Amino acid sequence: MCAKLSLASDQKMSTTQQNTTIIQLAALREKPARPKRIAKRLVTDRLLGTIVPVAGVIAWELLSRSGAFPPNALPAPSVIGQTIFDLGRSGELWQHAAITLWRIAVGFFLGAAVGTLLGGLTGYVSLAHKLLDPLLQSLRNIPSMAWVPLFLLWMGIQETSKIALISLGAFFPVYLNLSSGMSHVDPKLIEVGKVYRLTAFQMVRRVILPAALPEYIVGLRSGLSLAWMFVVAAEIMGASRGLGFLMIDGQMTGRASIILASVILFAGLGKATDLLLETVGRRLLRYKAQ
Amino acid sequence: MSSVEIRNSSLEVQGVSKTFGSNGGGLLALEDINLHIAPGEFTCVVGGSGCGKTTLLRIIAGLERSYGGTVMLGRNRVLGPGLDRGIVFQEHRLLPWLTVQENVGFGISDLASGERSACVSQYIDLVGLRGFERSYPHQLSGGMAQRVAVARALVSRPQLLLLDEPFGALDALTRIRMQQELLRIWEAQRTTMILVTHDIDEAIYLADRIVIMSSRPGTIKRVVRVDLPRPRDRAGFQLTELRRSIYREFFTNEDVPEDYEI
Numbered sequence: 001m002c003a004k005l006s007l008a009s010d011q012k013m014s015t016t017q018q019n020t021t022i023i024q025l026a027a028l029r030e031k032p033a034r035p036k037r038i039a040k041r042l043v044t045d046r047l048l049g050t051i052v053p054v055a056g057v058i059a060w061e062l063l064s065r066s067g068a069f070p071p072n073a074l075p076a077p078s079v080i081g082q083t084i085f086d087l088g089r090s091g092e093l094w095q096h097a098a099i100t101l102w103r104i105a106v107g108f109f110l111g112a113a114v115g116t117l118l119g120g121l122t123g124y125v126s127l128a129h130k131l132l133d134p135l136l137q138s139l140r141n142i143p144s145m146a147w148v149p150l151f152l153l154w155m156g157i158q159e160t161s162k163i164a165l166i167s168l169g170a171f172f173p174v175y176l177n178l179s180s181g182m183s184h185v186d187p188k189l190i191e192v193g194k195v196y197r198l199t200a201f202q203m204v205r206r207v208i209l210p211a212a213l214p215e216y217i218v219g220l221r222s223g224l225s226l227a228w229m230f231v232v233a234a235e236i237m238g239a240s241r242g243l244g245f246l247m248i249d250g251q252m253t254g255r256a257s258i259i260l261a262s263v264i265l266f267a268g269l270g271k272a273t274d275l276l277l278e279t280v281g282r283r284l285l286r287y288k289a290q
Numbered sequence: 291m292s293s294v295e296i297r298n299s300s301l302e303v304q305g306v307s308k309t310f311g312s313n314g315g316g317l318l319a320l321e322d323i324n325l326h327i328a329p330g331e332f333t334c335v336v337g338g339s340g341c342g343k344t345t346l347l348r349i350i351a352g353l354e355r356s357y358g359g360t361v362m363l364g365r366n367r368v369l370g371p372g373l374d375r376g377i378v379f380q381e382h383r384l385l386p387w388l389t390v391q392e393n394v395g396f397g398i399s400d401l402a403s404g405e406r407s408a409c410v411s412q413y414i415d416l417v418g419l420r421g422f423e424r425s426y427p428h429q430l431s432g433g434m435a436q437r438v439a440v441a442r443a444l445v446s447r448p449q450l451l452l453l454d455e456p457f458g459a460l461d462a463l464t465r466i467r468m469q470q471e472l473l474r475i476w477e478a479q480r481t482t483m484i485l486v487t488h489d490i491d492e493a494i495y496l497a498d499r500i501v502i503m504s505s506r507p508g509t510i511k512r513v514v515r516v517d518l519p520r521p522r523d524r525a526g527f528q529l530t531e532l533r534r535s536i537y538r539e540f541f542t543n544e545d546v547p548e549d550y551e552i
Contacts, residue, residue, distance in 0.1 A: 191353065192383050195371045196397040196446075206396075210387045287387045287426040 075257040080264065083257040092246075097265060100231060100242045103159070104273065107166025108227040112220060114167070115174030119219075122175075123182025123212065124204060133179070140172050144230060148237055162234035169230035170223035177219025181212030214288070217281035224277055228270040243269075299364025299449060301327040301350065301482065306359035307507075308345055318507040319345050323359070325501065325510070327484065329449070332476055334493035335486045335501045338540065342508025343486045347454050350484065351377045363450065373397065376443030376481075377452040380459060382435035384427040384442070390414065391423040394441045413441040416475060433464040440472070444481065453485040457492070469495055473520060494532050495522055502539050512539060 057077050063069055064076035071079070087093035118136070122129040147168060155161035185208050193207045235244020243262050250258030303325040309316040319342040327333050337343045348354045350361055352371040361368040363375070384393045395410040414420055417437040427435055436456055443451055453472075457465040469492060476483055487493055493500045500514040514536065518528055 188379070188381065188383050189385060192385070192396075194353065195351065195377055197371055197373070207385070210385070213387070285387075287389075288428070 072254065073256055075260065080257050080260045083261045084264065087246075087258075087261065093265070096241060096243050096246050097269065100235065100244070101269065103162055103166060103231050103234070103242065104224075104227050107163045107231070108170045108224055110163065111167035111170030111227065112174045112223055115171045115219070115223065116178060116216075119175040119178030119216075120182065123179040124208065126183075129179070129183065136172075136175065140176075144169060145233060148233070152237070157238045162231070162239070165234045166227050166230045169226035173222035173226060174216075174219040177215045177222075178212060181215030181219075182208055185211040214285055217277070217285065221274060221277050221281070224273060225270065228266065228273075232266065300329050301325070301450060301484075302360075302362040303327075303346075303350070304360045304362070306346070306349060306357055306361060308342065308349065308354065308357045320349075320357075321507040321509050323508070323510055327482060329482055330480045332483045332496060332498045333485070333501060334497035334499075335484065335503060336488065336490055336493045336536070337503035337508070338488060338505055341503040341505040343503050344454055345508070346503075347377075347452050347484065347486045350450070351375055351452050353377075373446040374448055375450045375452060376446060376448035378436070378439045378443050378454065378456045380455040382427065382432075382439040384435055384438055386427050389424045389426055390419060390430070390438050393427070393438055394445055396442060397446045409445055410441075413445045416444070416478070417441045418471065431464075432460050433468055436460065436468060437471070440475065444475070444479065449482060451481045451483045453483065455487055456485070458487070458489075465489075465492070470521070472496065477520075490533060490536050491524065494529050494536070495524060500536065502536065504539075 060069075060074075061077050064071065064074065064079075069076075075083075084093065087096075118132065122132050144165070147165060151161040151164050155164060189207055189211060190203070193203045198206060231242075232244050232247075235242040236248055239245040239248075243265055247259050247262040250256070250262065303323055306320060306323040307318070308320040309318050311317055323346060325333075335343045335346065345354060349357050350368060352368050352375065355370070366374075368375075385396065388396065391407070391410050391414065394413055395406050398406055398409060401409065411420075411423070414423060417440055419434060419437055419441070422430070422434065427438070430438065439456070456472075457468045460468060472483075472485075473496060475481075485492075485496060494516060497516055500516060501510055502512045502514065503509065504511040514532070516532065522529055
């Protein structure tokens with residue numbers, strides 16, 4: 001179909017030939033300048049941000065060693081580090097971390113999957129939105145911990161109730177963000193899809209989903225952070241393994257260093273998983289880069 | 291492929307009217323529009339805001355479903371959007387997550403990938419954007435983005451290219467450059483073009499025929515044929531005369547700027 005075109009453009013433009021060259025040169029000149037120093041400034045900003053925390057840890061260490069803090073209530077950072085190291089060497093740490101990560105993975109996956117399904121449905125079909133959204137919005141108002149007794153009653157204190165609670169936490173942000181992202185796609189872009197006669201399915205795949213992707217990724221990330229909150233709750237309420245159990249164990253046996261070690265591990269693992277999602281998201285949204 | 295045959299069909303707008311709103315309280319946007327556009331012709335529709343010129347274009351594009359009268363492209367009645375009509379909007383409306391070449395190829399995804407990329411690169415060349423195939427829309431200037439939009443509209447080889455104030459959002463110098471470029475594309479492709487604008491100078495620089503519309507309800511007030519060779523001298527005597535006469539359609543005599551220059 002394009003053979004004709006080359007014919008047409010070969011015998012082209014007797015009149016505006018000079019214009020053409022000017023225009024093409026102009027097009028090249030129009031390229032906007034790219035900021036180059038941003039990366040460097042980011043590094044400096046990061047360094048600035050570490051000064052206060054590092055100074056705080058050093059002060060904490062010094063004050064603990066001088067005996068200003070009671071060691072059984074607030075052990076020194078070096079003691080906490082030693083505790084983590086010992087836990088790691090005995091293999092206890094990996095057991096607890098692994099079971100916690102497994103719960104996060106399964107719970108987050110289930111919650112995000114249901115959230116994606118319902119979010120996609122309500123975001124695209126307005127009837128589904130009218131039917132389902134008010135109910136889901138009101139369920140969202142129930143404080144998460146209020147579900148605990150019910151889940152325990154229904155599903156026992158084994159894994160099922162924990163996974164259910166974590167899924168519940170991950171579900172809402174994913175649902176809300178995807179639903180709103182899909183229903184707020186710029187109608188002007190939808191119209192472009194109509195001009196090219198996209199079918200409903202093509203419209204979703206080629207216009208609506210890509211347009212909603214940034215919000216969806218935000219939803220996934222907040223879902224994941226809620227999943228971490230809920231795993232702590234689930235493991236505190238009754239578990240024999242997991243980092244939450246380690247915390248309770250530390251509390252029962254009066255070892256503050258174990259509790260603080262678990263807190264740090266939660267923080268580190270939570271950040272690591274979020275970084276994973278962030279990296280995937282940044283790759284998918286690289287068209288927005290800069 | 292019988293593309294030559296298809297490309298020879300003309301556009302027939304007969305008794306078209308359009309009312310927005312309903313139940314008697316509606317606003318009559320267009321009333322009894324009749325227009326015959328020959329194949330290969332470059333028509334500009336000029337009018338103030340609210341005269342229904344964009345609505346007319348959207349009806350021809352098939353984006354307005356309910357209207358009175360008929361629009362025929364060749365033997366086919368226009369009942370919805372179709373690849374036989376390309377459209378360029380005032381905003382570029384590129385999909386921000388697609389590169390330039392992906393945006394240009396958006397409407398021809400049915401083609402085999404080899405043929406598609408050949409077409410895409412030909413049209414990217416046509417609008418002077420070689421080297422920017424992998425750029426994303428946010429990396430382009432307004433003029434470049436609008437070039438991509440023109441390439442996207444042309445790549446499916448439409449019989450008719452509809453342009454809805456395509457350069458309205460660009461600065462004055464870029465606009466002139468884009469007008470020259472559009473003319474070059476038209477001369478190379480001989481696609482029938484209908485360009486809607488409120489810029490009289492744009493119309494007299496580009497058009498074979500200028501359709502002047504009046505407001506509330508939108509009707510065709512006058513059709514001016516511009517039988518001047520291209521490229522036209524924007525400050526030349528004939529264009530100045532023409533501009534003066536078109537200004538009179540919109541303003542009273544004393545409002546006409548005597549020495550209007552771009």
